[in-house]
Amino acid sequence: MFGISDPAIWLVYLLSIICTIGSIIFGIIYWNKDDKNDKED
Amino acid sequence: MENFYTYLIVMIYFLSIAFLGYLGYKKTHSSKDFLIGGGDMNPIVMALSYGATFISASAIVGFGGVAATFGMGIQWLMFLNMFVGVVIAYIIFGRPTRRIGAKLKVSSFAEFLGAYYQSPKIRIFVATIIFLCMPLYAAAVLRGGVFCMQQVFGISFDLSLLIFTIIVASYVMAGGMKGVMYTDAMQAVIMFVCMAILIFGVYKSLGMGFSEANSALENMKDKVPESLAAVGHQGWTAMPQWGSQQWYTLVTSLIMGVGIGCLAQPQLVVRFMTVNSTKKLNQGVAIGCVFLLITVGVIYHVGALSNLYFMEYDGKISIDMVNATDKIIPYFVGRVMPTWFLTIFMLCILSASMSTLSAQFHTMGAAAGSDIYGVCSKNRPEKKDKMTTMIRFAVLISILISYLICYLLGESSDSPIIAISTSLFMGICASAFLPAYFCALYWKKATKEGAYASMWVGVIITIILLIFVHAKEASALGICQALFGTDVLISNGMLKFVDPIAIAFPLSCITIVVVSLLTRKKEENQIQK
Known part of the structure; x- marks a missing residue:
């Protein structure tokens, strides 16, 4: 994958992309949501 | 003429920093403003400030050089920086830190631990460790910035050190956390833009795509010098040999040490207390991850690819071109990118140094002024009025200590x-x-x-x-x-x-x-x- 044969290396590139996409999705979903504990406080 | 434009751009950069420091000063009215920006900072500014503080010049030049020497295994550090340093730090650590911090009305990492455990002894202990250990660490970051400034202006080490220290000191002391975070945000944008341009430039000069370049680099594994192969090097697109010396160094020192160590860095933790709601931390997660992917990810990737470039044009691998890990990235950028880009790259390194250094100065000042002096003076009301002045004074003392260490070590010191x-x-x-x-x-x-x-x-x-x-x-x-x-x-x-x-x-x-x-x-x- 990605022109790299060592799984330990292409995996880190794949995980980094997944992590970035995941963080963007998280940001969009929770953009305007506060923690329940915040409201209680 | 080229020099004129370089000076002009650098002067505009310093004037922008002065303006943002002044803005921070105008908005700082209390010790809470000085320590945590009043607790109501903008989430984008907070996320950019966190990222810029996270990435020092040594992460760009030093670890970029490590990537050039040892290959892409160091990308695990980038992944951990993103996953542990941002995702876990913000969601698992940041959200409760902000909430508990606001409940306990605390403004520093030491105060947080001291107040939670109801122990002034713990607060003093944490603050003392910060105040004793951080000046040396700050001196290391200071040296990186001073060397960069020396190259831009062609002035002596001592003069660069003095100017660099005065610039950072002025906006940290005047603007407090607000000044630090405003300047950090601007510096983060510079770092981001610089790395985005760099990756395009490198691929353009190689004339290859992502996978094609990786394959070509993989085919170079027979070029690994015997000295590096002996310690576990198996090529620039492979992890070091399992259980080898290089594997232990990479996994325990770089990946675990830096990747996990970042979770309890006082200068990073305190940023969670600068926003007033969990949703602002949620908003920062994506910004932090994208920032680290582009800055750290690019420089590590480019570092490894430098071997491909040098092999094609000079018939040598990167470490044989300059014989020093720290010099590989500046030399490679100088070779592969157009002249105009070098000024932007210099600003990127200056930004990386200044953003980390300003956070360190601020944290040391908070530890000495707010935590140690604050507890020792037993927060008497008459002392509380003078707290901001005392913290500013403590910041000055911290800066002077770091300055003196850097000055005494000198330009050519190879002190460990x-x-x-x-x-x-x-x-x-x-x-x-x-x-x-x-x-x-x-x-x-x-x-x-x-x-x-x-x-x-x-x-x-x-x-x-x-x-x-x-x-x-x-x-x-x-x-x-x-x-x-x-x-x-x-x-x-x-x-x-x-x-x-x-x-x-x-x-x-x-x-x-x-x-x-x-x-x-x-x-x-x-x-x-």
């Missing part, structure tokens, strides 16, 4: 103190602070005795391992050699290459659990009686 102090600070943050910090957030059974004991275990074990066991620091310090006639006490096996964090951190975790359970039981028994 800086490398040791950086390892020491990272090690102590992870080993001494992280277990107590995590338990404050998630384990209600943790007691102040347990927290205090784990902190002492973390500090003492880290220091012992650095002096007597970990080869890099122990041999440089020479204390083990002087006492026992050998560089390290345990020379057989791979223990001498295992970073102290890998040992001190678990021991510190065990200590807080065991001591907390024992002291809690004692407290419960006393209550029953």
Whole structure:
């Protein structure tokens, strides 16, 4: 994958992309949501 | 003419910093403003400031050079920076830190731990460790910025040091956290833009796509020098050999040490207290991850690809071109990018240095002024009025100490103190602070005795391992050699290459659990009686 044969290396590139996409999705979903504990406080 | 434009751009950069520092000054009216920006900072500014503080010049130039020498295995550090340093830090640590911090009305990392465990002793201990260990670490970052400034203006080391220190000192002292975070945000944008341009430039010069370049680099594995192959190097697109010296260094020192050590860095933790709601932290997650992917990810990737470029044009690998890991990235950028880009790259390195340094100065000042002086003066009302002035004064003292260390070490010094102090600070943050910090957030059974004991275990074990066991620091310090006639006490096996964090951190975790359970039981028994 990605022109790299060592799984330990292409995996880190794949995980980094997944992590970035995941963080963007998280940001969009929770953009305007506060923690329940915040409201209680 | 080229020089004129370089000076002009750098002057505009410094004027922008002065303006943002002034803006911070105008908006700072209380010690809370000075310490945590009033607790209502913009989430984008917070996320960019966090990222810029995270990435120092050594992450770009130093670790970029490590990637050029040892290959893409260091991308695990980038992944951990993103996943642990942003996702876990913001969601698992940041959200409760902000909430508990606001509830306890605290404004610094030491105050957070002290207030949670209801122990001024813990607050003083944490603040003292910060105040004692950070100046050396700050001096290391300061040197990186000074060298960069020397190259831009062609002036002496001493003059660069003086100018650089005055610039950073002025906006930290005047603007406090607001000044620091506004400038950090601007510097983060510069770093981001610079790295985005760099990756396009490198691929353009290579004339290849992503996978094609990786394949070409993989085909170069027979070019690995024997000296590097002997310690586990298996090519620039492969992890080092399992259990080899290089594997232990990469996994325990770089990936675990830096990747996990970042969780309890006081200058990063305090940023969670600068926003007033959880949703602002949620908004920062994506910004932080994208920022790290582009800045750190690009420079590590480019570092590894530099071997491909040099092999094609010079018939040599990167480390053979300049013979020093730290010089590979600046040399490569100079070769592969157009002249106009070099000014932007200089600004990127200056930004990386200044953003990290300003956060360090601010954290040291807060530790000495707010935590140590604050507790010692017992927060008397008449002293409280003068608190902001006292913190500013403490920031000045911290800056002067860092300046003096850097000045005394000088330009050509190859003293190991800086490398040791950086390892020491990272090690102590992870080993001494992280277990107590995590338990404050998630384990209600943790007691102040347990927290205090784990902190002492973390500090003492880290220091012992650095002096007597970990080869890099122990041999440089020479204390083990002087006492026992050998560089390290345990020379057989791979223990001498295992970073102290890998040992001190678990021991510190065990200590807080065991001591907390024992002291809690004692407290419960006393209550029953």
